[in-house]
Amino acid sequence: MNLVSIRIITADIDGLVKFYKKVTGMPIVQYTPDFAELQTKIATLAIGSTRTLQFFGGDQIAQASQNRSIIIEFLVDDVEKDYERLADFLQPYLVQKPTTMPWGNKSLLFRDPDGNLVNLFTPQTPEAIKKFESRKVEFDPN
Missing domain, CATH: 3.10.180.10 (2,3-Dihydroxybiphenyl 1,2-Dioxygenase, domain 1)
Known part of the structure; x- marks a missing residue:
């Protein structure tokens, strides 16, 4: 599966x-x-x-803008660089500036316009880097 x-x-x-x-x-x-x-x-x-x-x-199967428990996560090459690129755009949606988490990822957390949490992250520690080495980012927007 x-x-x-x-x-x-x-x-x-x-x-x-x-x-x-x-x-x-x-x-x-x-x-x-x-x-x-x-x-x-x-x-x-x-x-x-x-x-x-x-x-x-029918309409009751799902309700738009009601999520408060899911985080949509994107692995990125350099979360600091993405934050610099998006800082002004994300200002009204920002939850947390890039922060290194205890599990070794540096994460940028924000909400989309519907309130869904979104995390852009870059592995920082050797363990985190190893965990994601097979999932390299295939698109560089810059």
């Missing part, structure tokens, strides 16, 4: 597509006005509008 995708349900798909495109610097394919995907080497971040819920059984 492989985890291949996380999907965010939103009432503002255009806003989230623009937000994640700016944050990641990666292309996002918007297949329909109600569904888009940001594809990485490891997994996909899908963004679906609330209108897609009808295909899963």
Whole structure:
């Protein structure tokens, strides 16, 4: 079994597509006005509008902007460099500036416009670097 995708349900798909495109610097394919995907080497971040819920059984299946327990994480080459690039843009969303965590990653934590937590991180310690060596970042937005 492989985890291949996380999907965010939103009432503002255009806003989230623009937000994640700016944050990641990666292309996002918007297949329909109600569904888009940001594809990485490891997994996909899908963004679906609330209108897609009808295909899963109705509006009560998921509620947009209600998450307070999941963190969407992106492995990046240099979290400090990404913070410098995004500092002004992320100001209204910022939770924590780049900070080295006890498990060896330097993390930048912020919320997307729907309130979902997002973490950009770079492994710092030898143990953390080894853990992620097979998941090298394949896209450099600079």
